[in-house]
Amino acid sequence: AQKVTQAQTEISVVEKEDVTLDCVYETRDTTYYLFWYKQPPSGELVFLIRRNSFDEQNEISGRYSWNFQKSTSSFNFTITASQVVDSAVYFCALSANYGGSQGNLIFGKGTKLSVKP
């Protein structure tokens, strides 16, 4: 079975705090991709990052960083020095062999991040 678990339903921080969003995935495939999407209050889904199963290098993009660890099946997302504009629901997703295609995404339930001024 393929599954994505985001155990944190809601997180609230004060501006400038660092915050880590957890993501744990399950798949039997050896080739798969992991994604993070952001859904701000306006509702659209914004692509943040894609990482393939063969690349365990951590990635940093500005205040965002991602830690991929195959040994623990985790793909965690850290926001450094959070800002009010980071308030959103963040989704972790897995793309593997599902429904006959490898292009479809299996989403976690999402983590709602509230950054207070």
Added chain:
Amino acid sequence: DSGVTQTPKHLITATGQRVTLRCSPRSGDLSVYWYQQSLDQGLQFLIQYYNGEERAKGNILERFSAQQFPDLHSELNLSSLELGDSALYFCASSRGNRNTEAFFGQGTRLTVV
């Protein structure tokens, strides 16, 4: 702006009715995916089309159907609507069929009353 266009943005309709949601993918993208986002089920994959052909099916009800036209735009048809069909319906598109990042439209919020 993701480049994926969905219309309409909002739709209110009565139970038992039929509606059509439309999606125009990003220029050059051949795959179109439909997802449903509801409070109880979260984000769920419904169906994928690739270059006009159905490629994969997820948790799509029999009352729902979709198609992708020669110009690559796609329509999702929802019929015999029930209150529980109220949700945000997203379309996404990607270049290929495999593991390429999908870019999402702004969604169509469907309310069934």
